[in-house]
Amino acid sequence: MKEQYKLPRTFKKAATATTLAAVAVAVTAAPSVATPLQASAQVVNGVLVVHGTNAADQITLDFGAELTSSAATVTFGDGRAQRFDATTFRSASVFLGAGDDAFHAVSGGSTQTDVPLYVAGGAGNDSVAGGAAADVLDGGTGNDSVLGGAGNDLVLGGLGADLVDGGVGTDTELLGSGDDVALWNPGEGNDAIEGGRGADTLVFNGSDGAEQMSLAASGQHAVFLRNLGNIRMDLNDVERLDLATLGGADTVTVGDLSGTDIAEADIHLSAASGAGDGAVDTVVVAGSNAADHVDVAADAGAVAVNGLAARTVISGMDTNAASKDKLQVSTGDGDDRVAASDAARALVDLVVDLGTGQR
Template identity: 40%
Template sequence: MSLSPTTIAGAALTAGVLAAAAPAFAEAKAPLTAKAGGQKKTLTIRGVTTRADAIALRVSPARPDALQIDYGDDGTGDLHVRLGTFARVAVQPLGGDDVVRIDASVPASLPIRVDGGTGEDELRVDGSAGFDLFDASPDGARVDVTRGLDGEAIDAGGVEALTAAPGAGADLVRAGDLTGTGVDRVTAQLGADGFADKVVLKGTEDDELVELDGEPGRLRVFGLPSAARIRDAEPGDRVTVATLGGDDAITASTVPPGVAQIVEDGGEGNDELFGSQGGDDLLLGGDGADVADSRQGDDHVVLGSGDDVFRWTPGDDRDLVDGQTGKDTMSIGGSDDDERFGLTADGARLRLERDVDAIALTGIGVEAVDLDPRRGADTIAVGDLTGTPVAAVSADLGDDAADHVAVDGTAGDDALSVAGDAAEVQVAGARAAVRILRPQAADRLTVDGLGGTDAFDAAGLAPGTIGVAFDQ
């Protein structure tokens, strides 16, 4: 049975399903129908205009026993249908750019189906004052939007935009790979409520180039199956971009500090990760040979499995690098200033210090360090790295300035040797093998045996390559 708004006033379906007041929409033909099927009835809510509908569903405090239907989403309920008299809801806007909004007061256990039809349609789901979980995942050509840990999914089709507005509380918004669903825009409206919200956006198993940009309070993500917008973001919020498989690139290099904490998760594949301009980012390489450039901010980089590279250049800040498995390298750049780089052991960790800007980096599970101090009269001091996994250190001195490399042995008996020519000099016998690339006669190399009874040998060094001094 179908009832028009002009005939539903004061009426009830013979099955006793509906009791509602009439909305003031003269052009509507059949906004409400009820289809009986045993004890399982569907409440079907149809649009009222072919131009653009705004339909809101809520349970109002004045009628806690009824589902309120608000045509126009102006805060005024046009129809009320008693809860418990239907098993599910179907919302069917007509043509035009429609918005269907599901309020937090609508029970999450109520199955809802939304069919957007023609036009650019949006499904908006609002949250509560407490913890909210919204999860959008593909279901063929449709998308399931789940509210809460055990709520029924909102089954949406013909919808081009999804908006989750969790409101107050420490909330979680997740959007999976929505390829093929027709959803091309996802918005998380976090509310700037002072709570630490989390947004997780997933890519595909293919190669992807994902770019984040934004300004305080707003963040945009391009390159995923659905473009994403995060509104009313705060520095305590966390936004994760996970590109899953494929050789991916994720960059947040234009995002200023103070927007939100950014997490870049490359997943499987040979990925490139670039951090933000000043936020404290988390970069996760995952499986594969990855390259991570954290940029500004005190960042945490977890390279994952594979032979990975972490890059640091002047202007970057104090980062923690966890190489995990594989042969991992810290690639450190310098400036035109006279600089000192010091490498020491801190238990099993590598501590790398740069005197300019008082920078200190920490390396865990890192096997190699490549230094390119560039111009300036630079000093590179390689301490006793016993206890760390660092096995190789290289330094490129080809800048025509008088540079100094100092290499320490160990507290035990060392057999230290220096060999090479103008292309490369090797220092062997210390905890880490040291390679000096493009040495010049004006450069100096000091080898200190520290404790123990040590042996020194420079017979393999070509004359005039670099000045060498041994210190017992």
């Protein structure tokens, strides 16, 4: 009997139609069987079913270029390999079981690289990497690393402190319980991220180009935008943004984040080397239309903007006169106050816009 994977109730509203369609295709669980003593693979009712053990398994599903155009090979950590005709199955379900497991899907020259995967990590600290299709990847219990592939994936961290990366494609990421990290690197797609319980962080890495990026409230969600690649990240129940702008003359705007779960935005302006990038970066921090009392202070070589709905911390500034980075604080229309220390002013070129309220 086939089982249909079900999204957690709290996340159904956030999932896209594309993701739900991917789940319907990708996840066809095989009949439950006892965890085997030896990892194995077989085709059951048109599904390639791979079972790990309760030990630490290493399993690779290879649709590589060195194989025939319709071949797929499952390789296990003990060196065994099973080859299948990929035209005999329409999806693959992988159950890793307990133990610190590793699963990797390799997409190459096979014509069947678009086979969707369902991978269940189970207990243990697992490492899971998906393939080219719309996959469903579940880290399970433990501190897992879960990496999506080229498709529009559904990626679940599960219980534990997980590292989740949707990869290329328009992905949906459920981080689950624990203090989790969602990672984004240049070349990846637009993602929707649901943090769940715990203190969760989006780590977003920019490029050496001149970028315009912003973090703003959209109802109870926060939305992070990047002009290069037309990137949009929808964040719910995520508490922190960790942004590395890298090179280029970048502009980062942190809007009024009232009503969202974002508590802090950490913005690193340095080049990859950790030194200043030689370009003038600008950080704009916006207040609300209420009475904002803002304090701009030096904090261990960084500059912290305190007193708003979310704290903004800026580090890696270029302090050379010709390329000194800028901080603009715009407080809106309330009766506002902004105080800035001399130490903070020495680190950034500070501009204050108090809006139209009384002072």
